[in-house]
Amino acid sequence: MNRKNIFIHQQIIPEYRIPILNKILDKYENCYVIYGNSKKNSSLKNGKKPTNKNYLKTKNIFLFGKQNYYLTCLFQLLFKYKPKIIITQYSPGNIDVFLFYLLRPFLKFKLIGWYHGWNRKKNYSPNKTFYDKLRHFMLKKADGVILYSEDAKIILSKYKDPSKIFVANNTLDTETYTKLREQFHKTGREILKEKLNFKSKYNLIFSARLEAEKNPKALLRIYQLLRQKNSDISLHIIGSGSLENELKSIVKNQNIENVIFYGSIYDDEITGSIIYCSDLMIIPKWVGLSIIHSFSFECPIVTFDEKCHPPEIIYLIHGKTGYNFGKYSDMEIAESIIKYLLNETLQAEFRKNVLEMVATNASVDKMIGGISEAINYFSTTK
Numbered sequence: 001m002n003r004k005n006i007f008i009h010q011q012i013i014p015e016y017r018i019p020i021l022n023k024i025l026d027k028y029e030n031c032y033v034i035y036g037n038s039k040k041n042s043s044l045k046n047g048k049k050p051t052n053k054n055y056l057k058t059k060n061i062f063l064f065g066k067q068n069y070y071l072t073c074l075f076q077l078l079f080k081y082k083p084k085i086i087i088t089q090y091s092p093g094n095i096d097v098f099l100f101y102l103l104r105p106f107l108k109f110k111l112i113g114w115y116h117g118w119n120r121k122k123n124y125s126p127n128k129t130f131y132d133k134l135r136h137f138m139l140k141k142a143d144g145v146i147l148y149s150e151d152a153k154i155i156l157s158k159y160k161d162p163s164k165i166f167v168a169n170n171t172l173d174t175e176t177y178t179k180l181r182e183q184f185h186k187t188g189r190e191i192l193k194e195k196l197n198f199k200s201k202y203n204l205i206f207s208a209r210l211e212a213e214k215n216p217k218a219l220l221r222i223y224q225l226l227r228q229k230n231s232d233i234s235l236h237i238i239g240s241g242s243l244e245n246e247l248k249s250i251v252k253n254q255n256i257e258n259v260i261f262y263g264s265i266y267d268d269e270i271t272g273s274i275i276y277c278s279d280l281m282i283i284p285k286w287v288g289l290s291i292i293h294s295f296s297f298e299c300p301i302v303t304f305d306e307k308c309h310p311p312e313i314i315y316l317i318h319g320k321t322g323y324n325f326g327k328y329s330d331m332e333i334a335e336s337i338i339k340y341l342l343n344e345t346l347q348a349e350f351r352k353n354v355l356e357m358v359a360t361n362a363s364v365d366k367m368i369g370g371i372s373e374a375i376n377y378f379s380t381t382k
Contacts, residue, residue, distance in 0.1 A: 005081045006031040006375060008114075009088040009096065011060060011070060012038045015047030015266065016289065019173035023368050025054050028375065032081060036060030036072045043209050043241055063095075071095040083109050085378050087371075090115035090145065092134055101141055110378040113142040114168075117152035121307055124155050146374050149311035166377070168370030170312055171362040172289055173268075177296035180272045184297070193277050200234035200258055202341045205278035205299065207271065208290045210241030215284040217243070218304055220250055220259075222282070225334035227257070230341070234258040236274055238265055275299050279341055280322075291315050292362050295354035304333065315362055321354045 006028055013021060013035045021033050032054045038045050039062050049055075056077055063069040070093060088097060090113025100111050118124040118135075126136035139145065139160055147153050148170040156165055184192060193203075204223065208214050216237075223235050237247070240263050251259045265271045271293075275281065281294035285305040291312050294301050301316060303309070306326030318324045323340075325333045340346060 004030050004379065005083040005085075007074075007078070007081070007083040007086045007088075008033045009072060009074065009086060010035045011072065011089055011094070012036065012044060012046045013050070013055070014044055016172050018047050018050055019176065020171070020364060020367060021055075022050070022052060023364065024371060025052050027368070027372065029054075031375075032056055032077075032083075034058065034072065034074045034077060036070075039068065039070070043211065068093045069095060071099075075099075078103070078107070082107065085110050085112060085375060087112045087114050087146065087374070089113075090138060090142065092131070092138070097138065110143040110381070111141075112144045112146060112374055112378065113138065114146040115148075116311055117145065117147040117149075118155050120309060120311070120313070126159065144374055144378060146371060147311075149314050151314060152311060164377075166370050166374040168367045168374075169361055170289065170292075170310075171358075171364060171367045172292045172296070174292065174296050174358055174362060174364050176268060177272060177293070180269055181276060181297055184273055184276045189277055192273055196274060196277060198234065198277055200232050202230065202233040203236060203278045204233065205236045205238065205275055205281050205294075206283060207238040207275065207281065207293060208283050208288070210237075210239050210243045210247060212243065213286045213308075215286075215305070216247055217250070218284040219282055220247065220256060222284075222304070222330060222333055222337075223259070224254070224256060225330060226337060229334060229338050231257075233341075234260065236260050236262065236278060238262045238271060238274065240264045272297050279347065280337065286310065287316065288312055292358065295321065295358045295362070298351040298355060300350040300354055302337065304328075315357050317353070317357075321350065321357050 008031065010033065013033065025031050034056050036058050037060050059073045061071045074096065086100060086109050088094060090097065104111055125132050127133065139156060144164040144166065146166045146168050150167050153165045153167050206216060206219055210216055226233055235258065248261060275294055275297040278299050281299050281301040283290055283301065283303055285303065285308050287301065287303050288310045289312055291301050295315065301322040304325050306324060316322050316324060323336065
């Protein structure tokens with residue numbers, strides 16, 4: 001068996017991650033993606049079964065409780081393929097990590113942790129709490145780490161050799177989105193709006209999970225203020241989740257007009273066309289990969305929270321690619337959004353900026369480049 005085999009261990013492989021993993025597998029024929037089943041009642045699910053034979057599905061065992069602690073049954077595969085490199089989701093909830101520590105001296109593989117690196121809601125404090133100490137211990141135990149953003153590397157470089165820290169800016173399948181956006185551009189926004197039955201001049205969109213961490217209730221609150229200032233406006237909501245029925249009840253009971261719930265949509269062309277025809281994406285809190293989805297279709301993004309976001313928030317530059325209204329009142333937020341909607345010159349500038357952001361910082365090639373750099377580094381080391 002080839003001692004140069006590479007394992008990429010993921011708890012699951014959601015649909016948005018498959019195109020990127022496919023490109024890695026195309027680049028490294030000795031690379032295998034190991035994954036399992038999703039947790040019961042989780043909003044994150046495996047995507048369509050990949051056709052590439054180097055995807056190896058096994059079983060996840062989840063521990064009881066609200067926290068996401070799991071063990072992937074991959075050890076038979078580990079002894080069969082004897083990888084030189086294992087890249088794994090690097091969180092304390094991944095029990096396999098601690099078993100890798102025990103097996104590494106005997107199986108002689110390099111362990112690379114792939115994760116956020118630090119909690120943006122808090123400062124990185126290795127000696128503050130048990131959890132901080134555990135994360136710091138894991139950082140030291142990894143042969144290398146792959147992070148989702150450059151600012152995370154700056155933080156962790158104080159505690160680990162920077163040459164063993166790699167950055168793979170988190171993104172989506174921007175190549176496919178670019179091709180779709182070019183098709184939409186040829187068709188034209190106004191024609192697409194007619195096909196989509198857009199009835200208002202101004203259109204806002206929310207495309208994410210309808211969960212408390214996203215705070216979609218705040219979106220409805222701001223939207224009501226916007227309609228008081230301009231009634232020719234609609235809100236399009238794509239996604240599902242635990243708050244879906246409650247949000248629909250609020251819209252019905254408070255008679256909030258022009259709110260369209262689409263549920264979950266798994267067709268890139270449909271979702272992309274709705275985003276392309278919208279003026280702003282609004283996600284009140286915890287803006288993740290939706291920012292890449294939105295920017296890829298020329299739609300700037302708005303959030304109402306300063307700190308509670310994953311690393312993709314680095315793509316949001318206030319006043320250039322969108323707005324972060326963390327310190328604004330509801331009325332100030334509504335007034336600022338209306339000013340934007342009424343300013344076509346500003347909208348054109350923002351659309352140009354978001355496309356440049358995707359091309360320079362969030363391309364698929366840039367993400368794969370960071371992962372490849374880590375693989376190549378440890379492929380050549382003993």
